[in-house]
Amino acid sequence: MKRKIDDAHTQYVRQVKKLIALIANTDANTPSVTTYAKRYFTLIPPMKKYANDLSHQIDHIRTSGLGQRSLPPLQQKWQENQQKLLNEHEFRHSLLRNAIALTVTLSEGDSDEETQINSAKMLGCLLLLTQGNEGNYRHFHQQLKPIYKAVLVLRLIDKVLAESSIENPYLSQRKALLHRYDDENLRQRWYDEIACPVISAAIVQDIGLVHPEALLLLKGINGTKDPYRTLEDTERKALLKLNYQSTLTYVKDALCFAPDLTAYPREPNAVVDDTHQFAIDIIQEAFTGKSGIGDLLKIPQVYASVVLSTKPDYDRLSLPKGYMIIEQMAKHGGINARLANHFIRIVGYFPQGFGICFIPVNDKGFEKDQYEYAIVTRLNPNDPATPVCRVVSRNLSFTGHGKEESINKSRNLYFKAARQKLMKLDRQRHAEILRQMTKNFKDSDLDKQIPSFWEPYDFFSEKRNQSLWK
Numbered sequence: 001m002k003r004k005i006d007d008a009h010t011q012y013v014r015q016v017k018k019l020i021a022l023i024a025n026t027d028a029n030t031p032s033v034t035t036y037a038k039r040y041f042t043l044i045p046p047m048k049k050y051a052n053d054l055s056h057q058i059d060h061i062r063t064s065g066l067g068q069r070s071l072p073p074l075q076q077k078w079q080e081n082q083q084k085l086l087n088e089h090e091f092r093h094s095l096l097r098n099a100i101a102l103t104v105t106l107s108e109g110d111s112d113e114e115t116q117i118n119s120a121k122m123l124g125c126l127l128l129l130t131q132g133n134e135g136n137y138r139h140f141h142q143q144l145k146p147i148y149k150a151v152l153v154l155r156l157i158d159k160v161l162a163e164s165s166i167e168n169p170y171l172s173q174r175k176a177l178l179h180r181y182d183d184e185n186l187r188q189r190w191y192d193e194i195a196c197p198v199i200s201a202a203i204v205q206d207i208g209l210v211h212p213e214a215l216l217l218l219k220g221i222n223g224t225k226d227p228y229r230t231l232e233d234t235e236r237k238a239l240l241k242l243n244y245q246s247t248l249t250y251v252k253d254a255l256c257f258a259p260d261l262t263a264y265p266r267e268p269n270a271v272v273d274d275t276h277q278f279a280i281d282i283i284q285e286a287f288t289g290k291s292g293i294g295d296l297l298k299i300p301q302v303y304a305s306v307v308l309s310t311k312p313d314y315d316r317l318s319l320p321k322g323y324m325i326i327e328q329m330a331k332h333g334g335i336n337a338r339l340a341n342h343f344i345r346i347v348g349y350f351p352q353g354f355g356i357c358f359i360p361v362n363d364k365g366f367e368k369d370q371y372e373y374a375i376v377t378r379l380n381p382n383d384p385a386t387p388v389c390r391v392v393s394r395n396l397s398f399t400g401h402g403k404e405e406s407i408n409k410s411r412n413l414y415f416k417a418a419r420q421k422l423m424k425l426d427r428q429r430h431a432e433i434l435r436q437m438t439k440n441f442k443d444s445d446l447d448k449q450i451p452s453f454w455e456p457y458d459f460f461s462e463k464r465n466q467s468l469w470k
Contacts, residue, residue, distance in 0.1 A: 013129075032095065033099055034207075037204070041250075047081060051078060104191065107154065124469070126148055157198060166293065306319065317453065383408070
């Protein structure tokens, strides 16, 4: 049965699903970054307390000279406990490292152009795996957010390195990493010094939400409360504080970027390396908003909260408004304006994977009295309002081999002026279009207005249609 399910997707989509499970699977019996974060919050504190108690007993025996016979068994217990702590840390670390490696594999390329294509592919694939507000979409969206943010932060940092947009000593010393495609040593440095801390920060930004106290607040004593409900003000403030404190504890203690893990658990005042400190700074300042470095994560976080919203009124029609929130935050000083501008230039107005309805033109360049379907497939559009798309229908029939096309406002039915051009369609012509382009067409669909967008989930669910980025 599993084979049939796997065969329903391309290798790339299977890898994306593997990454989602590797990071966000919440089944206690399935190892993931999330499940091992839960283990960290529940198992590690008592294990550390036990180790501390044993240390005090051992020190007391050594200094007092009393009870020497009990010293070897206590030392053995201490060593066994330390090994268990190290084993937990090593496995937790390996899960995160695997997630980082797979994220880079799926989103990077051998040139900047290929990286932009692969990043668009990954972001689009994530959105195309969702079904709007169908089913348990809020839980699924929450699982997708860490990966979505990670890819966007990487591309935003590339812009920062290229244009020196913010003053940060760590990034200023690494501008040469932009040229990683021509030098294997630079590529490895980029992986170790940029990808590892940045992807880690995106993945664990809200890891404090799986702390037992946070889960109690979200789900209640019996686990019956809706964790995605609108919280009361006191609940919201308590959750923000708990998430912040627990996440920072996790980032400082549970993460490690050094190749040698045998020094775990760390001493309380141990100095962390620059790479680790960079991850801490990004997360901490994304929470506090004290400097521009935190906006590298905060801006993708805000954008992802729109595109992959967990609100009960989630509506695909609102997705292109994500950029507007970023613009307004920058206008009012809530985020770094230069970073906001970079970000909007990267994503445009329409998210990757968004379904565009548009008016096609004939061979002479005249607009037809019909509409076709396309899917946004490229980052960095020349004009944010003109998405670069893969056309997926031709003459009212779906195709997996459509051309790539930039669709401007005058032909994009998301915009009212374009829709008004087709208001003159008679019912018979509109019915003809809908019968050919709409699954399970009903006569009542004719009473609906010309569509502003379309839902491409069903189209993308077929393996033959999952190669939009070729």
